[in-house]
Amino acid sequence: MEGMAKVCQLDILLVYEVVLDEVMQFMFPINTLRNMALLQSRTELVSMVDVDLLVSNSLFEWVQDKNNYELLRQGTQSKQVFVLPAFETAPQRNQTKAHHLADAASGMPKAELVGLVQKRLVYQFAVFLFWQGHNSTDYKRWYTSDTPYPIEWHDGYEPWFIIDRRLNPFYDQSFRGYGWNKVTHVANILAQK
Known part of the structure; x- marks a missing residue:
């Protein structure tokens, strides 16, 4: 870049x-x-x-x-x-699911990421x-x-x-x-x- x-x-x-x-x-x-x-x-x-x-x-x-x-x-x-x-994903029993959530969160616009925080799926x-x-x-x-x-x-x-x-x-x-x-x-x- x-x-x-x-x-x-x-x-x-x-x-x-x-x-x-x-x-x-x-x-x-x-x-x-x-x-x-x-x-x-x-x-x-x-x-x-x-x-x-x-x-x-x-x-x-x-x-x-x-x-x-x-x-x-x-x-x-x-x-x-x-x-x-x-950010990090909320603790999950299934690490594959946690990795998929992290991948998805990294590709989201900020507003959607904030939505995950509000749902307590992602944390500071x-x-x-x-x-x-x-x-x-x-x-x-x-x-x-x-x-x-x-x-x-x-x-x-x-x-x-x-x-x-x-x-x-x-x-x-x-x-x-x-x-x-x-x-x-x-x-x-x-x-x-």
């Missing part, structure tokens, strides 16, 4: 790690992989998303509008990040497990807003976001496994403002 070009290129980098310690086999080097992705990126804007996050079709359509892309580009150049609200990500991680996104405002709006950072905030690649500091590689890696990175970005 860089420069709204008609040509898109997907690069796949195969990375593996040899470890001799059994414990380290289960301590995924998440931030090392994020840094490798940053180093491979050739675009002006990057998005910090995890592999298990489905990005909505409506975001893709929104970014294709040149005015919206320019808003992102100018905002990120002035050290802003654009937070992506994240981690609202029951770690609400501090995404509560600053102000979901109630997002449901009714048609334009980006400012949010206030709070301790524990770990959103997924879009940022200027050149202003995104490298991730702390001492983090392995899961826990506090995104929180620490977001705090680092905030400190660099």
Whole structure:
């Protein structure tokens, strides 16, 4: 999408790690992989998303509008990040059904997604497990807003976001496994403002 070009290129980098310690086999080097992705990126804007996050079709359509892309580009150049609200499906006994619902939700217009939230089929990500991680996104405002709006950072905030690649500091590689890696990175970005 860089420069709204008609040509898109997907690069796949195969990375593996040899470890001799059994414990380290289960301590995924998440931030090392994020840094490798940053180093491979050739675009002006990057998005910090995890592999298990489905990005909505409506975001893709929104970014294709040149005015919206320019808003992102100018905002990120002035050290802003654009937070992506994240959702998860309600607990289901049938994981296949949950995956189908997630796929459907990622393709829905915003109004339909809000309808799923109202029906309690979809929730703000981690609202029951770690609400501090995404509560600053102000979901109630997002449901009714048609334009980006400012949010206030709070301790524990770990959103997924879009940022200027050149202003995104490298991730702390001492983090392995899961826990506090995104929180620490977001705090680092905030400190660099």
